[in-house]
Amino acid sequence: MKISVIGTGYVGTVSAACFAELGHEVICVDIEPLKIDMLNRGVPPIYEDGLSELLEKHVGKNLSATSDYDFAINNSEVSFICVGTPSNQDGKIDLAIVKAASASIGKSLRKKKGYHVIVVKSTVVPETTEKGVLPIIENQSGKKLGEFGIAMNPEFLREGKAVHDFMHPDKIVVGSLDKRSGDIVASLYSGINCEVTRTNPRTAEMIKYVNNAFLATKISFSNEVGNICKELGIDTYEVMKAVGKDFRIGPHFLNSGAGFGGSCFPKDVKALIGKAHDVGYEPTLLRSVMAVNEIQPLRMITLLKNKLPDLKGKKIAVLGLAFKNDTDDIRESRSIPVIKELIEEGAQVCAYDKMAIESMKRIFPDIEYCNSAIDVLRGSDACLIMTEWGEFKSLDKEFNVMKNRLVIDGRHMQSPRKDVDYVGLCW
Numbered sequence: 001m002k003i004s005v006i007g008t009g010y011v012g013t014v015s016a017a018c019f020a021e022l023g024h025e026v027i028c029v030d031i032e033p034l035k036i037d038m039l040n041r042g043v044p045p046i047y048e049d050g051l052s053e054l055l056e057k058h059v060g061k062n063l064s065a066t067s068d069y070d071f072a073i074n075n076s077e078v079s080f081i082c083v084g085t086p087s088n089q090d091g092k093i094d095l096a097i098v099k100a101a102s103a104s105i106g107k108s109l110r111k112k113k114g115y116h117v118i119v120v121k122s123t124v125v126p127e128t129t130e131k132g133v134l135p136i137i138e139n140q141s142g143k144k145l146g147e148f149g150i151a152m153n154p155e156f157l158r159e160g161k162a163v164h165d166f167m168h169p170d171k172i173v174v175g176s177l178d179k180r181s182g183d184i185v186a187s188l189y190s191g192i193n194c195e196v197t198r199t200n201p202r203t204a205e206m207i208k209y210v211n212n213a214f215l216a217t218k219i220s221f222s223n224e225v226g227n228i229c230k231e232l233g234i235d236t237y238e239v240m241k242a243v244g245k246d247f248r249i250g251p252h253f254l255n256s257g258a259g260f261g262g263s264c265f266p267k268d269v270k271a272l273i274g275k276a277h278d279v280g281y282e283p284t285l286l287r288s289v290m291a292v293n294e295i296q297p298l299r300m301i302t303l304l305k306n307k308l309p310d311l312k313g314k315k316i317a318v319l320g321l322a323f324k325n326d327t328d329d330i331r332e333s334r335s336i337p338v339i340k341e342l343i344e345e346g347a348q349v350c351a352y353d354k355m356a357i358e359s360m361k362r363i364f365p366d367i368e369y370c371n372s373a374i375d376v377l378r379g380s381d382a383c384l385i386m387t388e389w390g391e392f393k394s395l396d397k398e399f400n401v402m403k404n405r406l407v408i409d410g411r412h413m414q415s416p417r418k419d420v421d422y423v424g425l426c427w
């Protein structure tokens, strides 16, 4: 089929490349000329494993990019809205970009003959597709639902593994108001071996939020258990490994540590809290999930100060800045509140991350950055491990260059050691 994908962030670009791989003809649309130019040269605007190979294979054949909405809508049968949905000041979802994209699609649809399906893939709170996107498209196009179709098709892609997750999903959810548009969207995935769950749009929107909120809950739950275990001298990893053997619980996402970050979990849990509040429900559990996640990174500082009560002038090495390994993304990274606190305590902060230094320089331009773990450890009074980068598992002799061999590990990278004062955050 012919598909247009609006927005070339990680969801849009990955979806476009993967739909092209499935044999569809895909046009990417973005208002940023730089991104259009990069895509048309086969250069990914973001880093995702396997993405550049797909672009190389399909750009110039069945994948292209433009900033011309009229061209894209006219030359496609289905349009996916994949634009960003940031949080506003009070944590609620900001739908301005989704609405602007909907208006642009609607305007182009006015000039188009024939049926067209608009699919919301951006993560939006329940009712947005029906009460936000649909009326804008009707208004701008001068057409009524039925003359065009509308659907909601959430994504469950992990950053860094998005191409793999798109091609090997555990679920595909298609929410539509009518059978015709739902059938068209479901058919786009016929090359993938996965059952399609069909719902209405608001249920599809809710499934996405509940998915992320549940995973975030598992992490905060594990962190709370880890904090209790720490006080009792119990290894929480041993506990959760056994607990995860219960098929009703499962072994994944039970790793306690410095908390969850990223562009999705914090934002989506807050947006669900905001929506619940709007409809008159007080989401006590979800608020606690966020509260544990705020406290968790600061426990790193508490453990550090138990050993080094006065941080003034002390050189503290921060290992890991990204919100998780294998990405340069620092959004909501748990290293941010930790560095802030270290600066407030008067520490001299020195940081290393394999990919995220440039991103972090925008938030903390004045701290010191090093290009390797050994450089950051050299002469330091203590080290905090904030991100689960694989290379931190094998750090060994590198600790010898520290002035004081004290390590607070927020990601369970190593077991306690004899040669280093090695303190686990939750174990």
Ligand code: UGA
Residues within 6 Å of the ligand: 123, 155, 156, 157, 158, 159, 160, 212, 215, 219, 252, 253, 254, 255, 256, 257, 258, 259, 260, 261, 262, 263, 264, 265, 323, 324, 388
């Ligand atoms: C998350 C979801 O996993 C995806 O399914 C979803 O599509 C995506 O959000 C989204 O809404 O777009 P992502 O943000 O890439 O994906 O990150 P995850 O790999 O899920 O990790 C999130 C955070 O949880 C990281 O900071 C990680 O360090 C932390 N984490 C993860 C833990 O602290 N413990 C765990 O056991 C697992």
